[in-house]
Amino acid sequence: MAIVDGVPVIRGGADATTFISIHRAWVEFPIFTAGSRSVKRASLGRAMHRASRNVVVVEALRDITMSLNMGDRVALVGHNGAGKSTLLRLLSGIYEPTRGSATVRGRVAPVFDLGIGMDPEISGFENIIIRGLFLGQTRKQMMAKVDDIADFTELGEHLSMPLRTYSTGMRVRLAVGVVTSIDPEILLLDEGIGAIDAEFLKKARTRLQALVQRSGILVFASHSTDLLTQLCTTAVWVDHGTITMAGRIEDVLQAYAGTGGSDG
Numbered sequence: 281m282a283i284v285d286g287v288p289v290i291r292g293g294a295d296a297t298t299f300i301s302i303h304r305a306w307v308e309f310p311i312f313t314a315g316s317r318s319v320k321r322a323s324l325g326r327a328m329h330r331a332s333r334n335v336v337v338v339e340a341l342r343d344i345t346m347s348l349n350m351g352d353r354v355a356l357v358g359h360n361g362a363g364k365s366t367l368l369r370l371l372s373g374i375y376e377p378t379r380g381s382a383t384v385r386g387r388v389a390p391v392f393d394l395g396i397g398m399d400p401e402i403s404g405f406e407n408i409i410i411r412g413l414f415l416g417q418t419r420k421q422m423m424a425k426v427d428d429i430a431d432f433t434e435l436g437e438h439l440s441m442p443l444r445t446y447s448t449g450m451r452v453r454l455a456v457g458v459v460t461s462i463d464p465e466i467l468l469l470d471e472g473i474g475a476i477d478a479e480f481l482k483k484a485r486t487r488l489q490a491l492v493q494r495s496g497i498l499v500f501a502s503h504s505t506d507l508l509t510q511l512c513t514t515a516v517w518v519d520h521g522t523i524t525m526a527g528r529i530e531d532v533l534q535a536y537a538g539t540g541g542s543d544g
Contacts (some may be wrong), residue, residue: 284351299383300383300541301381302371302383303344305343305380309337311335316472341370343522345523348371354516355515355529356368358524359541365501371466392468398410398443398455401442403441404435404443408426412425430457438461463494465497469498491509500512506515515529
């Protein structure tokens with residue numbers, strides 16, 4: 281770990297093709313409303329300033345500097361609303377910084393919501409293909425993985441039925457089966473992946489670990505310290521849109537738990 285402009289930076293081994301470089305980046309969202317004075321600033325948990333008489337700007341991320349390379353396994357911790365999901369979207373290239381710079385090189389698999397990319401009106405088999413395409417795979421790649429995913433989910437004949445007939449648990453099984461079948465260069469996981477029932481998580485854990493091993497870079501935002509310590513080696517603590525601490529996962533989790541932030 282190094283320090284750049286007083287900000288902790290995680291550095292991995294050099295790689296010419298797959299990396300993420302964020303330098304002094306800000307992500308700001310304008311709120312266009314004549315009634316902007318009525319916004320409850322305290323509830324937003326972010327710094328705010330008035331860009332004009334009728335525009336309030338929410339500073340979702342402030343002065344973020346990170347350098348990630350092949351082999352990095354990074355946990356993101358912080359309270360709800362601290363900025364973890366926004367940071368993941370910055371790292372993925374979904375959000376561009378309003379100040380500073382962000383460079384992303386490599387095939388990104390953003391897994392922010394297990395249900396994104398799935399259609400309730402088509403079958404489980406068809407959703408396997410659609411979800412895979414959403415994650416950057418080709419139709420041919422997903423067709424080759426259908427049998428393996430079907431075996432893993434144990435959904436049997438339900439895979440021929442529309443997704444709208446599935447229970448929540450069945451949808452999670454299908455989504456996890458697809459997600460853990462891909463081969464991403466940059467894997468960005470939001471905490472939804474940890475919101476699966478304990479019994480199925482036992483089965484999925486080995487498959488999830490294999491997914492992480494196949495990934496060049498992993499950034500995982502979760503409240504599950506158990507999952508984070510199993511899958512990550514370093515951690516970044518995000519609070520009010522800024523990086524409070526970065527370093528070995530044990531050190532960061534211990535400091536974060538000292539504030540009452542650990543859920544497990």
